Amino acid sequence: MADKPRNIYEKILSEHLLEGSLVPGEEIGIAIDQTLTQDATGTMACLQLEALHVTRVSPELSISYVDHNTSQQGFENADDHKYLETVASRYGIFFSKPGNGICHQVHLERFARPGKTLLGSDSHTPTAGALGCLAMGAGGLDVALAMAGKPFYLTVPRVIRIELTGRLKPYVAAKDIILHVLGVMTTKGNVGFAIEYAGDAVERLTVPMRATMANMGAETGVTTSIFPSDGIAREFLKKQARKEDWREVKADEGAEYERTILSNLEELEPLVARPHSPDNIDLVENIQGIRIDQVCIGSCTNSSYEDLMMTAAILRGKKVHPGVSLIVAPGSRQVLEMISENGALSELIKSGARIAESACGFCIGATHAPPSRGVSLRTSNRNFYGRSGTADAEVYLVSPIVAAISALQGVIASPAGLAMPLIAPPESYPIDDSMILKPCYEGEPIKGPNIRGVPRMEELPGAVRGVVAIKVGDTVTTDHIMPAGSRLKFRSNIEKYSSFVFEGLDMSFVQRAVENTERRLANIIIAGASYGQGSSREHAALCPAYLGVKVVVAKSIERIHRQNLINFGIVPLLFKHEDDYERIEEGDSLEFPELRSQLLRQSHVVAVNETKGARFHLRHDLSEREAHVLLKGGKLNYYAD
Numbered sequence: 001m002a003d004k005p006r007n008i009y010e011k012i013l014s015e016h017l018l019e020g021s022l023v024p025g026e027e028i029g030i031a032i033d034q035t036l037t038q039d040a041t042g043t044m045a046c047l048q049l050e051a052l053h054v055t056r057v058s059p060e061l062s063i064s065y066v067d068h069n070t071s072q073q074g075f076e077n078a079d080d081h082k083y084l085e086t087v088a089s090r091y092g093i094f095f096s097k098p099g100n101g102i103c104h105q106v107h108l109e110r111f112a113r114p115g116k117t118l119l120g121s122d123s124h125t126p127t128a129g130a131l132g133c134l135a136m137g138a139g140g141l142d143v144a145l146a147m148a149g150k151p152f153y154l155t156v157p158r159v160i161r162i163e164l165t166g167r168l169k170p171y172v173a174a175k176d177i178i179l180h181v182l183g184v185m186t187t188k189g190n191v192g193f194a195i196e197y198a199g200d201a202v203e204r205l206t207v208p209m210r211a212t213m214a215n216m217g218a219e220t221g222v223t224t225s226i227f228p229s230d231g232i233a234r235e236f237l238k239k240q241a242r243k244e245d246w247r248e249v250k251a252d253e254g255a256e257y258e259r260t261i262l263s264n265l266e267e268l269e270p271l272v273a274r275p276h277s278p279d280n281i282d283l284v285e286n287i288q289g290i291r292i293d294q295v296c297i298g299s300c301t302n303s304s305y306e307d308l309m310m311t312a313a314i315l316r317g318k319k320v321h322p323g324v325s326l327i328v329a330p331g332s333r334q335v336l337e338m339i340s341e342n343g344a345l346s347e348l349i350k351s352g353a354r355i356a357e358s359a360c361g362f363c364i365g366a367t368h369a370p371p372s373r374g375v376s377l378r379t380s381n382r383n384f385y386g387r388s389g390t391a392d393a394e395v396y397l398v399s400p401i402v403a404a405i406s407a408l409q410g411v412i413a414s415p416a417g418l419a420m421p422l423i424a425p426p427e428s429y430p431i432d433d434s435m436i437l438k439p440c441y442e443g444e445p446i447k448g449p450n451i452r453g454v455p456r457m458e459e460l461p462g463a464v465r466g467v468v469a470i471k472v473g474d475t476v477t478t479d480h481i482m483p484a485g486s487r488l489k490f491r492s493n494i495e496k497y498s499s500f501v502f503e504g505l506d507m508s509f510v511q512r513a514v515e516n517t518e519r520r521l522a523n524i525i526i527a528g529a530s531y532g533q534g535s536s537r538e539h540a541a542l543c544p545a546y547l548g549v550k551v552v553v554a555k556s557i558e559r560i561h562r563q564n565l566i567n568f569g570i571v572p573l574l575f576k577h578e579d580d581y582e583r584i585e586e587g588d589s590l591e592f593p594e595l596r597s598q599l600l601r602q603s604h605v606v607a608v609n610e611t612k613g614a615r616f617h618l619r620h621d622l623s624e625r626e627a628h629v630l631l632k633g634g635k636l637n638y639y640a641d
Contacts, residue, residue, distance in 0.1 A: 079448025132229025303331025532561025
């Protein structure tokens with residue numbers, strides 16, 4: 001009997017399978033070929049790698065990027081960068097220096113390979129899916145374990161096939177395609193799924209266009225997104241002097257999918273994600289005329305050579321509106337070099353654009369925060385409340401085309417019907433890897449005074465009794481739990497960073513949490529749907545764990561955050577009946593009388609609200625392995641034994 005036709009995920013996962021069976025919804029362990037870390041998450045990942053007592057990293061390739069906090073606001077960031085450089089050299093990790101570019105853009109250019117597995121401590125690691133690479137985001141501890149040669153565990157995804165047909169209008173961009181997908185799929189309810197792009201239109205999408213879509217697929221909450229590795233991918237790799245890295249990766253005819261979403265690109269018009277969610281989708285024409293204060297073009301979503309050439313062509317010979325501050329951040333030093341040599345950079349500067357470093361910067365609120373109550377038009381991937389660095393700013397997400405035209409007019413403007421310049425793809429890309437340092441295995445890592453050890457959590461007791469320290473609603477992101485921006489410089493100092501937990505939602509949370517632990521009571525978080533959206537930042541689990549959080553009860557929890565909770569000994573529980581969410585208030589005393597045994601032996605957990613005199617059932621979806629990790633108090637304890 002002939003082999004069953006397989007989709008791309010089934011093919012790559014079968015080549016890397018170490019444990020389990022390829023049954024959708026079942027847990028498997030796979031081998032990881034490449035790892036990626038960045039400074040905001042990589043410092044803790046490398047401290048965890050050291051705690052695992054390995055001598056060298058195991059994957060074919062591990063890269064440490066510095067791209068998030070490149071501004072030196074005090075000594076902390078600079079010390080972290082020196083630590084990352086020296087720990088990389090010690091353990092066999094390549095080190096991409098500050099200024100070399102955003103990890104996802106550089107990795108796509110220089111390292112991503114079709115058919116390989118890539119695990120990154122950043123939620124936008126799936127960008128590499130543009131080249132047919134199975135790339136996934138994870139918490140830093142999971143990446144540290146992969147660097148140590150351990151399997152990466154995941155649920156076999158249920159695959160959604162997105163079939164693209166037709167041709168884009170000249171003024172419609174790849175960003176509009178993924179905004180359309182977000183409008184269909186939303187940011188909720190997609191845990192355990194993955195996206196595979198197909199259809200005749202795929203062959204008309206360049207690798208940078210595919211990268212924009214794979215990148216922002218993270219906002220839907222899927223495990224990852226992937227494109228076939230075809231002639232388009234081969235040509236891109238050839239121009240990057242990496243033709244030997246290409247291999248064909250495509251689905252078999254007749255492969256099966258959970259469902260198929262059809263999208264005719266000819267029907268698309270310019271779209272926008274309105275504040276404060278990437279799935280708050282509208283037509284640009286419906287909101288045009290809104291006055292803007294700031295336009296930011298860049299981020300790992302839209303900072304490619306193609307994006308900036310289009311921006312420069314639109315701005316050529318014109319001036320940015322006097323009421324607008326335009327910031328342009330090339331995604332990599334390669335992109336910056338190219339637009340510098342061909343004159344596009346000069347056009348940007350002449351127009352009045354401010355040229356920012358090739359880094360994440362404005363996307364994470366580390367630089368270029370908008371003014372109070374300001375309107376910022378951005379090409380990045382997230383517009384969560386306060387993420388820009390200004391709590392009351394209104395952030396809209398658009399394509400570079402819409403951003404550039406709006407910067408000229410001073411209001412949100414639609415390019416519909418306008419003639420667009422044609423951007424020719426480059427004949428080749430300049431290759432200069434001098435800012436990627438090879439490991440030389442010398443000396444011990446250098447740690448500044450802000451870099452502290454990794455805290456260990458206690459084993460889970462048989463019963464847990466605690467207090468609801470905070471109750472939050474739906475779509476609470478990791479930025480809400482653990483602020484980024486200027487606070488990120490404390491990422492290596494858990495004691496200090498923990499003082500900012502839930503800062504943007506409730507300034508009194510930390511004080512309550514500390515008081516509860518002093519009374520020997522656990523802290524409990526009650527949450528709505530899609531808790532832990534957004535960044536892979538494991539500090540959103542690690543810092544609450546440090547403050548004594550033992551249980552999170554939610555309507556639903558996003559994939560990476562759920563795994564991070566388990567990694568640091570916090571039990572993720574789900575409401576069996578969502579109405580029970582309304583029956584719990586902040587300050588209620590809860591007890592889980594048989595928590596330890598119930599995690600191992602059954603799929604439900606009994607909880608008692610002692611304040612209300614109510615008893616209710618919760619559920620968990622833990623595998624047996626995950627339950628044992630929790631009993632040990634997290635993965636560091638689990639692997640230490």
